[in-house]
Amino acid sequence: MNEMIFFNFFLISIFNFIESVNIINVGILIPSNADSALHRDCGMYNSLGAIPLAIDRIVDEGLLDNYNFTFKIFNDECDESLAAGYVATLLEEDGVDVIFGPVCNAAAKVVGSIGNYYNKPIMTWGLANSYELTNYDKYPTVSTIVGTSRVLGRAIVKVMQQYNWKQFAFLYGTNDPRNRCGFIKTDVETVINNESDIFISYQRAISNTSLENLKTVLTAVSTRARIILCCYEFDIDKRNYLLALKDLKMNTDDYVNIFVEMRGLGFGTRFTDGAEYDIVSGTVPIWILGPGYPPDGRDQDAKNGARNSFFIDFQTSSSADSKSFASAVMERAQSWPFYCENCSSVYYNASTYAKYLHDSFYLYGLALNRTLASGNGTEGIPNGVDIILHTRGTFVGVTGVVNIGVNGTRDATFFFTGLRANLKSQVFMTIPFKEGVGTIYLNYTDSATTVWEIRGGKVPLDVPLCGFAGNLCPVDFWANYYPYVIAAIVVAL
Incomplete structure (x- = not known):
């Protein structure tokens, strides 16, 4: 009623x-x-x-x-x-x-x-x-x-450009009756379609966000992308995703997983009482199983699954x-x-x-x-x-x-948040928008010792050197042709 x-x-x-x-x-x-x-x-x-x-x-x-x-x-x-x-x-x-x-x-x-x-x-x-x-x-x-989610799309572009990534996969949950991630996907897609040097290499709607199905989806993604953006409605879906990354060993240095959100919580949740707290949001982190679910003993696995993950989300307020x-x-x-x-x-x-x-x-x-x-x-x-x-x-x-702004719409500010080597969150980038135009403010001086600290200082590539299947490695000229070169020299002499 x-x-x-x-x-x-x-x-x-x-x-x-x-x-x-x-x-x-x-x-x-x-x-x-x-x-x-x-x-x-x-x-x-x-x-x-x-x-x-x-x-x-x-x-x-x-x-x-x-x-x-x-x-x-x-x-x-x-x-x-x-x-x-x-x-x-x-x-x-x-x-x-x-x-x-x-x-x-x-x-x-x-x-x-x-x-x-x-x-x-x-x-x-x-x-x-x-x-x-x-x-x-x-x-x-x-x-x-x-x-708006259109501005979220522009924030994504800023992050992609900052690290010289040209392509990414986009996964989004459709198990929400209000289709929130669907609206976000549409606006993000509109922004990316207007970019000449960035494109979505793989896209998939996910109605079944169980752990096993997410593992199936990620297995398919692994042959097409290394930069993976995702949108999920429920915290349990995000945690399942982290567990899938851990189980498939896709939480390694080769992959970048970016959650796109519009809640201003980053790695946090709306829960404020727990044994562990996310530093940036001051709330219980997403890898902790929420109340109402039977314990599965996998909080630490989900936390390890998050080691190569980031959030692009609204700013987290420090005023309250x-x-x-x-x-x-x-x-x-x-x-x-x-x-x-x-x-x-x-x-x-x-x-x-x-x-x-x-x-x-x-x-x-x-x-x-x-x-x-x-x-x-x-x-x-x-x-x-x-x-x-x-x-x-x-x-x-x-x-x-x-x-x-001029039309009664908020000019949003986004945080690009990731995890340091100790798995504590940090805001690496602040991206405020004014009348639709974004500006990047880096919250670090050396990305190798902050953003990519957990990966030994190396920036991941959007396409592996040997391709997604590992069969496109550049030919080592001397390793392959050294005997022929020597033979040619001998003949010439």
């Missing part, structure tokens, strides 16, 4: 008992906990607490003095038809001023079009990362706080401690203003994208403040186009430095 939840609360600390209060009606489209994958990334019960945390900052900075919020929430479950029906209800019957969500690409496109018709701001977050959402002519009232923020999200969801009885950290951990919801809500408060200061919206809450125009600019959020 997709029930609507209504919250109405008064920010007394903002307006200090002034009788005349402006009401901001907020609509939220968000998944419940019905789908485990959606719940993990952006579910209602483990994300809502990010909103009062953002309101705390809005209050502290005095951005919306004399304003009050009401909330109406629908669980659209990332379903396009449900999202379309609920957004119509929110706009027609409830008269909301802004909508947060949907959190998935397909539903976000539907709601973005309707938001354009009503001229209401649509503040997307979560898994809404399709480049199509940045089309200002089509979606002038849509804000994207996450960044992951564990502290996750705890605060769960705590605040259970108190003012939502008083959510089901939001218990005993059963739920803060969602992967809760940080992005926080920054999206704060961005709306910031943009509304700017719009009001500009003189627009004096007769009520400003329209969507004006709000989105005033999202432009830079602030430091929980997800790091947030720079919003």
Whole structure:
């Protein structure tokens, strides 16, 4: 059942008992906990607490003095038809001023079009990362706080060029109903097709991500590529992939395995309690088997499988401690203003994208403040186009430095993260984008002793000297023709 939840609360600390209060009606489209994958990334019960945390900052900075919020929430479950029906209800019957969500690409496109018709701001977050959402002519009232997978493709190009790689294989999981990796693959492929010196040598969709099937897939890849990029929806799939690398001995110096992601966790996960922590993200690393799975005793094997692996992922924020923020999200969801009885950290951990919801809500408060200061919206809450125009600019959020470009889209910053010889993660490269143009900042002086330390300082080749099958080695002239040369010299004498 997709029930609507209504919250109405008064920010007394903002307006200090002034009788005349402006009401901001907020609509939220968000998944419940019905789908485990959606719940993990952006579910209602483990994300809502990010909103009062953002309101705390809005209050502290005095951005919306004399304003009050009401909330109406629908669980659209990332379903396009449900999202379309609920957004119509929110706009027609409830008269909301802004909508947060949907959190998935397909539903976000539907709601973005309707938001354009009503001229209401649509503040997307979560898994809404399709480049199509940045089309200002089509979606002038849509804000994207996450960044886009098209820019991820450009970050991949930067990494390939940095190490003189011309070709790579691309593997992507299709066992996700929302096809997140499929959207990423499409945008990456579009970028690569526009490059004259880089190409995808092998591509495969993977519906069965079991360990045995991944070993079958990687065996086929080994005859076609040495640089392998992959996208998987679930942490267990990534761990299976690492185990497959270990079992097939494809975690050696000859191979480069790059996970492409858009979660800002790198080698980490959303879990913040464990016996081992990833240094960069401050969370439990992907090689540790997650809760809910029976122990298999192979955490160390998965860790060894990761020795030649990297991540190209959103920047990992250093402005907020992951564990502290996750705890605060769960705590605040259970108190003012939502008083959510089901939001218990005993059963739920803060969602992967809760940080992005926080920054999206704060961005709306910031943009509304700017719009009001500009003189627009004096007769009520400003329209969507004006709000989105005033999202432009830079602030430091929980997800790091947030720079919003001319069309309301975040200019993402990517980290290229790998493992040192001690199997501890390190950010080797920072790639910020500004209006679609990326710049590389190297976080090392000598790649041999950092990036490639674990391989004895040698940069892997995208094509082995002897070819993928090992039968194309250059002929050693003297080894093969020395007797004939000597004979020729003797005859000549």
